[in-house]
Amino acid sequence: MSMWLVIAVTLGALIIAGLSFYAGKLLWQVKAQKQMLAKRQAEHNEKQIKARQQRNAKLADSINLLARAMKEKQCEYSEGCLRVWVLISQYSFSEEIELHSVYPGVHQMYEVVKDMPTHDARKKYSKKEIFKMDNERWRAEQRLEQEILDDCERLVKEFQSLPGSENIVFQ
DSSP: OOHHHHHHHHHHHHHHHHHHHHHHHHHHHHHHHHHHHHHHHHHHHHHHHHHHHHHHHHHHHHHHHHHHHHHHHOHHHHHHHHHHHHHHHHHSSSOOOHHHHHHHHHHHHHHHHHOOOOOGGGGGSSSSHHHHHHHHHHHHHHHHHHHHHHHHHHHHHSOOOHHHHHHHOOO
């Protein structure tokens, strides 16, 4: 009987040792997999940050260009504000800001013209209706001119142009 006990204990010890080795191997694989996932996640985050920075740089360049064009009266305030507001709304700021309070002139002009038809959509309206909308837009441009110019000055300073595009001359 003691021979069977020794064989049973030895067999049990071998089974436990084998299972322990297998569990250790699995734990090592899980650890390696976690490290690989962490590395891939870090690479993905880095790519996202780089893509966001590139996108922000292009948006900033466009915002800067539009603001300079409005300052130099090469672009109507209504069109410039409409375009700038859409671009600035897509910009990824490092912290959340209230755009309508930081750029009140651009925001107010955007609110006036955002629902006005453009291009082919204008053709659906009578000349009288188009004149009425244009008149409203012109009055808003006159009323908000100084605020828009102040905002443009701020936009030019805060949104840097890409290298080479700061030399664009408006004709």
